[in-house]
Amino acid sequence: MSYVAPSDFVKKMIDAGESKVKMNTPDTLIRSYMAGAILAIAAAFAVTITVQTGNPLVGAMLFPVGFCLLYLMGFDLLTGVFTLAPLAWLDRRPGVTINGILRNWGLVFVGNFAGALTVALFMAIIFTFGFSEAPNAVGQQIGHIGEGRTLGYAEHGAAGMLTLFVRGVMCNWMVSTGVVAAMMSTSTTGKVLGMWMPIMVFFYMGFEHSVVNMFLFPSGILLGGEFSFMDYMIWNEIPTVIGNLVGGLIFVGLALYSTHHKRPEEQGNVAAVPAE
Secondary structure (H helix, E strand, O other): OOEOOHHHHHHHHHHHHHHHHHOOHHHHHHHHHHHHHHHHHHHHHHHHHHHHHOOHHHHHHHOHHHHHHHHHOOOOOHHHHHHHHHHHHHOOOOOOOHHHHHHHHHHHHHHHHHHHHHHHHHHHHHHHOOOOOOOOHHHHHHHHHHHHOOHHHHOOHHHHHHHHHHHHHHHHHHHHHHHHHHOOEOOHHHHHHHHHHHHHHHHHHOOOOHHHHHHHHHHHHHOOOOOOHHHHHHHHHHHHHHHHHHHHHHHHHHHHHHHHOOOHHHHHHHHHOOOO
């Protein structure tokens, strides 16, 4: 059978976290750059579908193609390393330190942002024929998304910031569930199906994903959206990053680690408990 039991895939999560923390700088940057770029292309693809069909569900159903591709190619998203890297530290893996985790997060953030920004520039050129005319319908929609999800939150003050943070939490609850779901199967088909479902949910529900937003908002500024880079950072990216960290680490990583993973010194105690 291709299904992997929770106790086994949690070990895979810890192993993955350890490998990411110990990865060298060039590999980390390349893998995160490619992840940011591929996810940005998928976001542009989903927005295009939504505009052309008038049905956001269709865009959400097809957006996960980007996530599945980047995962299967071994590229890294910030949302994923938020969840996996700390587990290796909790498991006391040799050489895994807090500084190492923070280094990994910082490099992945930079790589993701660079990849997403590259695609934002390329798509802005496409949507405007090399900035020679006004954005097409898809470009205009991306600009409106940026306005609504920065200034729209700012209009509500603290309540808007809370809503933004919670959307970030909910997003990586789903996205990291997708990361883990890929470890639940040893077949490519099983991995893709497992990833597809929670990623589709997050995108359709409008939750806030820090890496997707690295494309949408710089692209929106390039396409004439009426908001600034500081609006984007303060009223979206920074709170979204924090929310993504909380959602992925607490509701996925720690939840699974605490209940399905037993350290060697705990195995004897578990075995001593009689079966019901």
